[in-house]
Amino acid sequence: MIKGPYWPVPLGRRDGRVSIASESFTLPAPFANITQLKAQFLSKGLSVNDLAVLSGGHTVGISHCSTIATRLYNFTGKGDTDPSLDPRYVPQLKRICFPTDKTTLLAMDPGSSKSFDEDYYNVVLKRRGLFQSNAALLNDKTTYAYVKLQAKSHGYIFFKDFQASMVKMGQIGVLTGKAGEIRRHCALIN
Ligand code: HEM
Incomplete structure (x- = not known):
């Protein structure tokens, strides 16, 4: 498909x-x-x-905005963004994902x-x-x-x-x- x-x-x-939930913590x-x-x-x-x-x-597949919130908005605890992320991509991601967003989804391989x-x-x-x-x-x-x-x-x-x-x-x-x-x-x- x-x-x-x-x-x-x-x-x-x-x-x-x-199934033991704690066993999945090794992922x-x-x-x-x-x-x-x-x-x-x-x-x-x-x-x-x-x-x-x-x-x-x-x-x-997709990811939740919440999974990347820290990377986008508070990488080192100073309101900064992970510098390893393409700086031209950051504004696009920020337009889709707000800091406290728990529901919005993002394509992992857009397009x-x-x-x-x-x-x-x-x-x-x-x-x-x-x-x-x-x-x-x-x-x-x-x-x-x-x-x-x-x-x-x-x-x-x-x-x-x-x-x-x-x-x-x-x-x-x-x-x-x-x-x-x-x-x-x-x-x-x-
Ligand atoms: C290398 C370590 C890996 C890490 C750290 C990782 C992490 C993640 C995370 C964080 C998500 C998104 C969760 C969310 O926000 O909803 C995700 C989604 C996904 N991962 Fe991985 N992953 C890994 C390896 C793999 C592997 C080995 C596969 C398959 C061969 C895989 C296939 C997928 C798929 C298909 C999705 C999308 C699920 C969906 O659309 O609902 N990942 N992964």
């Missing part, structure tokens, strides 16, 4: 029988820097390259946020990625090289890489032995 790639999803994964934060992002991905068996590739998932393409990497390269975790990709030589490569690859390499990294990500924390269960429906316990 969004013109993205397909990938094989290995079946028979053992999954948990409970990277939008204000994570490159050192934190690399460490968090590594702790789940994902490489720096996987970080660069999977961040491309932000080619689709093509409903189609899966490599365009997100152009956004990051132009320093228009919405989160610090997007901008962070410019601060490591591997992720920076990947952003630059994808920004002009027309999707082909990105699609292949994304397929492989998605399969890898799907294998994080698989339960083994008698732990958990293989679900009959992936979104529900049996």
Whole structure:
């Protein structure tokens, strides 16, 4: 539907029988820097390259203004804006997002946020990625090289890489032995 790639999803994964909210706190934060992002991905068996590739998932979808409010309006507590954001983009974002706005939504890849393409990497390269975790990709030589490569690859390499990294990500924390269960429906316990 969004013109993205397909990938094989290995079946028979053992999954948990409970959801514990606190376990999701290990997800990277939008204000994570490159050192934190690399460490968090590594702790789940994902490489720096996987970080660069999977961040491309932000080619689709939206963010809440509230997620970037601090970055726009009070970056260091002095009413300032994150200098790593393109200064020409800041007024546009501020016109859409007011400081206390909790409901307005922003496209993460404006212009093509409903189609899966490599365009997100152009956004990051132009320093228009919405989160610090997007901008962070410019601060490591591997992720920076990947952003630059994808920004002009027309999707082909990105699609292949994304397929492989998605399969890898799907294998994080698989339960083994008698732990958990293989679900009959992936979104529900049996
Ligand atoms: C690298 C670490 C990541 C961070 C820090 C991060 C952070 C975020 C944040 C803050 C939002 C918006 C939340 C909101 O304001 O509503 C978001 C949305 C989204 N993320 Fe990520 N993300 C990361 C990795 C990923 C990965 C690996 C994928 C998929 C491969 C992904 C796919 C998406 C999608 C599709 C949305 C849009 C959801 C929607 O439209 O409702 N993200 N992410």
